[in-house]
């Protein structure tokens with residue numbers, strides 16, 4: 363295991379990604395709780411992250427002394443290099459001009475970090491982002507690579523196995539960065555790259571059994587990848603002590619409920635309660651047109667339905683959730699001195715507090731693509747694990763204006779045709795999210811000899827890494843024309859189709 367000490371860099375998560383890609387398990391701990399994490403994880407090596415803070419600034423964070431006393435290999439990245447230098451007796455000064463972006467360094471001395479990849483005299487592209495710099499290294503260190511802006515581009519104390527890079531090896535703009543991090547964990551720390559999803563699955567099954575004992579677990583399924591993978595894994599661990607609840611609020615995509623039933627009941631044999639709550643949701647949505655009002659009603663009603671079902675089942679001791687690692691990493695902030703805030707995300711918003719049940723969250727340590735891999739490991743097919751995200755409030759936020767069953771049915775059909783065309787064109791996996799939106803606007807058209815006066819359907823497709831920002835997917839005109847023709851011909855109630863060309867920002871991905 364590698365312990366990554368987080369000083370608040372925007373890209374700390376990427377360090378974790380790279381280390382895991384090298385087959386070594388790692389966890390991120392904020393600097394303030396790093397000592398605790400160190401005792402718990404008993405790591406084989408330590409990485410100190412970058413930071414928006416500067417070492418010369420008063421109150422800027424430090425690494426726990428125990429890390430330096432441990433005798434373990436340490437890699438300091440950017441701020442990590444500087445804080446290590448400072449704490450070990452060197453000097454760091456505020457730079458008057460920073461160095462940001464692409465830079466080239468020259469290797470001046472061979473070291474274990476460069477083994478098999480960089481030779482003395484070679485120049486390599488790296489990604490720098492720093493304002494302060496080391497002006498005198500700590501005793502035992504020497505320069506092993508240098509750049510114009512950063513004479514101490516890479517420093518090393520090979521005896522103690524301490525390394526510091528002024529650049530960021532974790533970002534893609536440092537082309538050899540992943541190999542450098544792999545060198546650190548394999549060569550320097552001597553850790554084997556044998557962390558696999560198979561191993562994770564076994565370890566988690568043992569954890570779940572230990573946590574749950576002979577208690578009962580209830581899991582809300584959304585039809586999405588995360589809650590599905592969590593449920594299947596938990597079922598593998600404790601069998602029918604698990605009951606899954608799927609609330610059909612009538613805002614699902616075409617055949618979604620049937621797909622969930624087939625997968626869970628027939629394929630995995632997992633006890634599943636499907637609640638038909640369509641009428642209840644439609645009734646509550648009558649006359650509601652404000653997007654926030656829709657979201658609030660749906661979230662609240664969902665909790666209500668879920669609670670009723672849990673009661674009917676005679677209660678449960680545990681609530682299972684598909685919470686992922688990015689949702690639980692404690693974010694480090696520096697406003698008003700170092701403080702730690704915990705971001706916590708609930709897939710079934712607000713439920714845990716209300717129901718007073720202990721949580722079972724077997725995916726807490728995983729990134730999204732690792733969950734997909736675990737899903738495959740558990741027998742889910744590529745098509746299922748590669749599904750586009752679908753928002754909790756479902757189709758309701760894709761029907762601006764009042765939501766009715768009739769409009770949901772129209773949208774379901776148009777959406778299914780659009781996705782069918784995308785799959786047929788082999789584009790599904792290249793797109794982060796694609797869906798249809800049904801607008802509360804009617805326009806005039808002509809079909810055969812008839813005048814039509816029907817709704818407009820908008821199509822949206824975006825690429826994205828994390829949903830925070832998004833670009834429009836550039837379909838060719840022929841593809842869109844074909845979708846428009848099919849939708850207008852096959853979906854009664856739609857006579858015009860438009861394509862949404864707005865990126866995020868300024869638009870959001872969903873329309874409401």
Ligand code: XMP
Nearest residue numbers: 751752753754755795829866870871872873
């Ligand atoms: P926006 O529309 O904010 O969406 O650009 C970003 C991503 O989040 C999804 N989304 C939601 N997911 N519950 C969810 O589980 C929600 O209430 C919700 N709202 C938006 C959206 O589909 C996109 O992937």
